[in-house]
Amino acid sequence: MTGRFPIEDVSPVVSCGRYPAKAVVDEPVPVSARAYREGHDALGCNVVWAGPDGASRPFTRMRPGEPGQDRWHATIAPDAVGSWTFSVEAFQDPYLTWQNAVTKKIAAGQGPEDLANDLAEGARVLAAARGLVPAADRPRVADALTALVDTDLPLAQRVGPALALADLLWEHPVRELVTAGDTYSIWVDRKRALYSAWYEFFPRSEGAVGGRSGTFATATERLPGVAAMGFDVLYLPPIHPIGRVNRKGPNNALTAGPTDVGSPWAIGAAEGGHDTIHPDLGTPADFRAFIQAAAAQGLEVAMDLALQCAPDHPWVTEHPEWFTTRADGSIAYAENPPKKYQDIYPVNFDNDPEGIRAEVLRVVLHWV
Known part of the structure; x- marks a missing residue:
């Protein structure tokens, strides 16, 4: 802040400005600050704000709040997705x-x-x-x-x-002794980020017959019905290969039968890991067609980013340091005592945070 008048306790601000506040396109964003001066001369405040294009928006005058609180209020309404900035100015109003x-x-x-x-x-x-x-x-x-x-x-x-x-x-005030406060950021999302109805959707279950898995193609037939119920987003559990080592049977049974498919959250097998589609569901082209068919029904597709691995996930062989090694030299499987999940290895994010972050980013961008 530079200038004549104190400007304090600005809102909305997250963690002293280290992170942007959040908003949604065309939703009103209340802005407030505490500003004051000595004497009887009038003080005024305004919000200076700019869009993702860097262009300033119209001057927004702030009104005083409850008497004696020195708090000023205004409302802005960002109209585009992206990173916006705002600051509060105080001035003498002659x-x-x-x-x-x-x-x-x-x-x-x-x-x-x-x-x-x-x-x-x-x-x-x-x-x-x-x-x-x-x-x-x-x-x-x-x-x-x-x-x-x-x-x-x-x-x-x-x-x-x-x-x-x-x-x-x-x-349109005459402004004297203008004091510029610190600049803060607001990240503005599209309207669907504010609210949506999610439907958990297992493609394997849609069109499955006689022990044969459903596919993205058969699951597409169910999309109009989901949309008709008023949902906005299809949430897909992991669609990746499922581990065979320590595969569980129904109800967490320790032994899987020859037709048991295992848990989708036991991710990874010889076919690949988090960047691979389970071959029973189809190909990447089939998945793209499924996403396009969902979009035609007004549905978006959300994928589960489950950062855990089956014992036969490629990461276990390529990066054993990404997991927790127990006293006997074995890799620790997931536990929620007294429950045990021998088919899942949790990732230990402390062992190689930079390497794990780089790999997770690669996976996310792969699906993007």
Whole structure:
């Protein structure tokens, strides 16, 4: 912050500005701050905000909140997805100062001679305001200025037109001693980020017959029915190869039968890991067609990013350091005592955080 007036406790701000606040396109975003000054002169505040294109949006004046709290409020409505910025400015408002003083002095019975300096100050402010208001309103300001300096007019007629400019000069104020606060960011998402109805959808279960797995192609036939129920998003459990080592049977049984498919969350086998589609479900081309068919029904597809592995996941062989090794030298499987999940190895993110992050990023971008 640089300038004359303190600006504190700005909102919305996340973790002192280290992270952006969140908003949604066309949803109102309340902005507030605490700003104050000494003395009786009027203080004003406004929000300066800019869109992802860097272009500033219209000046937004802030209004004072509860008396004695020194808190100011405004609302902005970002209209595009992306990173927005905003800051709060505080300034001296000479018109409000003049309006307040003149109104009180006239009410107290003071005449033109007593108000000579006030009238001159008002003329100075209106002369500055004339270049700040929209072109269509400039004649009003010019007429008010002419009246204010006309000593032949009664006092009420001299000050009346100037006092009538209150609303106009609220929206287009004369600003002095402008103080610029810190700049903060707001990430604005599309409207579906605000709310949506998710449907958990197992492609393997759609069209499965006689022990034969459903596929992306057979699952596509169910999409109109899901959309008709009012859902927005299809949530897919992991669609990757399922491990064969320590594969579980029904109800977490330790032994799987020859037709048991195992848990989709026991990810990885000889066919591949998190960047591979289970061959029973189809090909990448089939998956793209499924996504396109969902989109045609107004549905988006959300994939489960489950960062865990079956014992035969390629990561286990290629990067054993990404897992926890127990005292006997074996890799620790998942446990939620007293439950045991011998078919799943949790990733130990402390062992190689940079390497794991790079691989997870690669997987995410692969699906993107």
